Amino acid sequence: MRIRHGTKVHHHSKPISKIHFIFIFLLLIFTPRVDSSWWYIGALGARVICDNIPGLVNKQRQLCQRHPDLMQSIGEGAKEWIKECQHQFRNHRWNCSTLDRDHTVFGRVMLRSSREAAFVYAISSAGVVYAITRACSQGELKICNCDGQKRGQASDDRGNFDWGGCSDNINYGIKFAKAFVDARERMVKDARALMNLHNNRCGRMAVKRFMKLECKCHGVSGSCSLRTCWLAMADFRRTGDYLRKKYNTAIEVTMNQDGTGFMVADKDFKGSTKNELVYVENSPDYCLTDRPAGSLGTAGRVCNKSSRGTDGCEVMCCGRGYDTMRVKRVTKCECKFKWCCAVECQDCEDLVDVHTCKPHKRPDWLDIT
Numbered sequence: 001m002r003i004r005h006g007t008k009v010h011h012h013s014k015p016i017s018k019i020h021f022i023f024i025f026l027l028l029i030f031t032p033r034v035d036s037s038w039w040y041i042g043a044l045g046a047r048v049i050c051d052n053i054p055g056l057v058n059k060q061r062q063l064c065q066r067h068p069d070l071m072q073s074i075g076e077g078a079k080e081w082i083k084e085c086q087h088q089f090r091n092h093r094w095n096c097s098t099l100d101r102d103h104t105v106f107g108r109v110m111l112r113s114s115r116e117a118a119f120v121y122a123i124s125s126a127g128v129v130y131a132i133t134r135a136c137s138q139g140e141l142k143i144c145n146c147d148g149q150k151r152g153q154a155s156d157d158r159g160n161f162d163w164g165g166c167s168d169n170i171n172y173g174i175k176f177a178k179a180f181v182d183a184r185e186r187m188v189k190d191a192r193a194l195m196n197l198h199n200n201r202c203g204r205m206a207v208k209r210f211m212k213l214e215c216k217c218h219g220v221s222g223s224c225s226l227r228t229c230w231l232a233m234a235d236f237r238r239t240g241d242y243l244r245k246k247y248n249t250a251i252e253v254t255m256n257q258d259g260t261g262f263m264v265a266d267k268d269f270k271g272s273t274k275n276e277l278v279y280v281e282n283s284p285d286y287c288l289t290d291r292p293a294g295s296l297g298t299a300g301r302v303c304n305k306s307s308r309g310t311d312g313c314e315v316m317c318c319g320r321g322y323d324t325m326r327v328k329r330v331t332k333c334e335c336k337f338k339w340c341c342a343v344e345c346q347d348c349e350d351l352v353d354v355h356t357c358k359p360h361k362r363p364d365w366l367d368i369t
């Protein structure tokens, strides 16, 4: 493990103190392997300085130094995929919450080789592909551009068209995401590394799956006898929805005897795991606050009294019951269309019940000190 310093210009007004330095050094030593710290680039924002990101492996640090502009895109992308993860799991006990100023980003919960970890690895790799591909198309990066392979004529089920405009360079995005994100997993050969590599790939391919052809019509009065088309990525929500479905159907696997691959745990499983998320360990129930395990618990979470799903009070509160609060809600109402062209609304107030999960009762024996 190396720490470089000296000639590097730090964007801090104060010099890094000795204590601070020792702290970073300790972080580097005790950073567990499975904690993918490149996620932290998102929290660093404009302060991406490769030497300051704890837990990057050498290959990642090199890529970071060589392509600072790509790191900027990866950082901005991280905010988006984390938001998407939280959207997908907003009604779940585990809700993809992040820890502030914590370089592990998701906390210890990712140490477990669970279904949730499978999802986070997949969506984070997908997020890198998406962010880099988009930045290439927008001309923000030195190293890539629109897809130059898409030239001349081609055809689809509606006939011939000319390639034109800017096709998203998904292959470059995939290539870089693979080099950067997978670098950490190539250091060790164990079940977790195999699991991460597999799920990272699923994430990358998910973005490619939703590429679509977009066209512009030319020809007499919009007859569309001539078309110019380009390949474009769909909204990232599509990838999020897809991976969320894959989370629901994720497959439990165990490591092969010789450690070169994994086997599906269910002997009756037929088919391929190629496009499925895989996990090694069962998930905790996420009901209780368990800091060592990284579980925040569900005390105080809002639940839906009439739902029988994961957002229902029964499931969300793990049978502990809930508190109900009547709160005033302000909504837009009695909207009128005014000529021309505005809609004017009133503010209406009504009362709604909000249910929140009760905290866990401490068992009596914990009170005995």
Ligand SMILES: *[C@@H]1O[C@H](CO)[C@@H](O)[C@H](O)[C@H]1NC(C)=O
Residues within 6 Å of the ligand: 086, 090, 095, 097, 296, 297, 298, 299, 301
């Ligand atoms: C997720 O759950 C935790 C506690 O269980 C809560 O503090 C947090 O606000 C929730 N986050 C989101 C994004 O809903």
Ligand SMILES: *[C@@H]1O[C@H](CO)[C@@H](O)[C@H](O)[C@H]1NC(C)=O
Residues within 6 Å of the ligand: 304, 305, 306, 307, 308
């Ligand atoms: C609560 O759940 C019910 C049944 O699933 C659903 O119809 C309703 O929209 C939900 N309410 C909220 C506020 O999400």
